[in-house]
Amino acid sequence: MIDVDVQALRRGDEVAYRSLVKDCHSTMLRLALMYSPSRAIAEETVQETWIAVLRGLDGYAGRASLRTWICRILVRIAQRRAGIETRSMPFSALADDGDFAAVAADRFFPAGPRAHRWIAVPDDWSRVPEDEVLSQELKDVVSSAIAELPRTQREVITLRDVEGWTTSEVSDLLDIQDGHQRVLLHRARSRVRLALDGYLSPPPAMATA
Amino acid sequence: MRRIEIRRLLRACVVWRTGRPDGVTERGSRGFPGGRGQHVGMNYMYCAELVERTTDYLDDALGSEDQVRMDRHLHVCPGCQAHFSEIQVTVGLLADLSPEQLSAELESDLVTMFRGWAAGVRT
Numbered sequence: 001m002i003d004v005d006v007q008a009l010r011r012g013d014e015v016a017y018r019s020l021v022k023d024c025h026s027t028m029l030r031l032a033l034m035y036s037p038s039r040a041i042a043e044e045t046v047q048e049t050w051i052a053v054l055r056g057l058d059g060y061a062g063r064a065s066l067r068t069w070i071c072r073i074l075v076r077i078a079q080r081r082a083g084i085e086t087r088s089m090p091f092s093a094l095a096d097d098g099d100f101a102a103v104a105a106d107r108f109f110p111a112g113p114r115a116h117r118w119i120a121v122p123d124d125w126s127r128v129p130e131d132e133v134l135s136q137e138l139k140d141v142v143s144s145a146i147a148e149l150p151r152t153q154r155e156v157i158t159l160r161d162v163e164g165w166t167t168s169e170v171s172d173l174l175d176i177q178d179g180h181q182r183v184l185l186h187r188a189r190s191r192v193r194l195a196l197d198g199y200l201s202p203p204p205a206m207a208t209a
Numbered sequence: 210m211r212r213i214e215i216r217r218l219l220r221a222c223v224v225w226r227t228g229r230p231d232g233v234t235e236r237g238s239r240g241f242p243g244g245r246g247q248h249v250g251m252n253y254m255y256c257a258e259l260v261e262r263t264t265d266y267l268d269d270a271l272g273s274e275d276q277v278r279m280d281r282h283l284h285v286c287p288g289c290q291a292h293f294s295e296i297q298v299t300v301g302l303l304a305d306l307s308p309e310q311l312s313a314e315l316e317s318d319l320v321t322m323f324r325g326w327a328a329g330v331r332t
Contacts, residue, residue, distance in 0.1 A: 010330070011330070012323075012326075012327030012328075012330045014320070014323060014324070014327065017320075017323050018316075018320065021311065021316070021319055022311060025308075025309065025310075025311040026308035026309040026310075029309040029311075030309055033309075043312070043315050046315070047315065047318060047319065047322070050319055050322065050323075051322060051326075054322075054323065054326045055326075101261075102260045102261050102263070103257075103260045103292070105257075108255075108256060108257045115255075116255035116256060116257040116258070117255060117256045117257075117286075117288070118256050118286075118288030118289075118292075121287050121288040121291055122288060122291040122292045122295060123291060123295070124290070124291040124294050124295075125291075125294050125295045125297075125298040126294040126297075126298065128298070133298060133301075133302065134305070138302060139302070139305070139306055139307070142299075142302050142303060142306060143306065146303075157303065161300055161303035161304060162303050162304065162306050164304065167268065178270070179270075182264050182265055182268055182270060185264050186261070186263070186264035186265075189263075189264060189296065189299055189300065189303075192299050192302075192303065193295055193296060193299040196295075196298070196299060196302070197295070200295075200298070
């Protein structure tokens with residue numbers, strides 16, 4: 001996605017810089033917004049990050065991808081501005097969410113010959129008309145569901161599913177293990193799915209009528 | 210509760226008797242208390258387990274054994290197929306969100322800042 005020559009940047013090539021800024025902006029702003037009370041403050045964080053990136057460019061060794069390196073700087077700055085001491089993920093990020101279930105337990109038979117199987121078959125969303133799936137209303141449902149997630153889940157789902165980062169890039173950025181990341185991603189996706197359920201599945205009253 | 214315990218014991222007996230972890234006997238499942246002749250082995254992936262493995266599945270992070278268990282279950286379970294379609298629509302919608310726009314004002318600030326930095330680099 002980012003095809004900017006770091007050497008060109010170091011030489012002061014403005015075209016290379018503009019293209020990098022454009023490529024990274026959406027991800028950077030989304031990350032900054034997670035730590036900022038307003039868009040204006042998030043944009044200040046982005047700006048401060050670019051200053052730090054240019055100053056630190058000679059120190060970029062290419063161990064992480066360029067966008068991971070830039071976003072690491074951004075998260076550090078955003079956390080400092082938000083008054084968060086450490087960037088390491090608290091152990092409680094998973095423990096707080098211990099009773100999590102991707103699908104409510106009461107959707108499955110608790111016992112009997114059909115134990116742990118669906119009581120009623122879920123709705124098949126592949127049958128939802130395309131214009132409904134692509135509607136702005138649905139995008140808004142998804143955006144607000146993301147905004148309500150715990151921050152670590154929000155970071156993971158935003159980078160993986162919204163911005164299309166790879167597993168290893170996200171693990172690099174957030175200093176977490178791949179397995180841990182998948183747990184967070186799974187919980188986040190499940191919550192977004194649940195938010196969509198109210199819009200895409202017929203209401204239960206109709207389903208049982 | 211008690212019935213479930215007994216069933217678990219019986220199932221373990223079947224595995225011991227047949228030596229097969231999926232519990233399928235040579236003569237089929239008749240007589241096994243699986244209900245309506247619908248027999249499942251200990252290795253069976255239930256719907257309630259499957260819904261917790263969808264992310265690992267899509268990430269190719271299931272072990273090969275679980276991958277087979279899940280493929281088998283998905284193949285025959287309309288409920289889990291539907292749930293899986295919901296997850297796929299969810300992931301598709303996430304990928305479809307519009308990117309955050311770079312405002313003209315911020316872009317101009319960033320370029321001005323770059324020019325100042327580049328002037329320093331060149332001298």
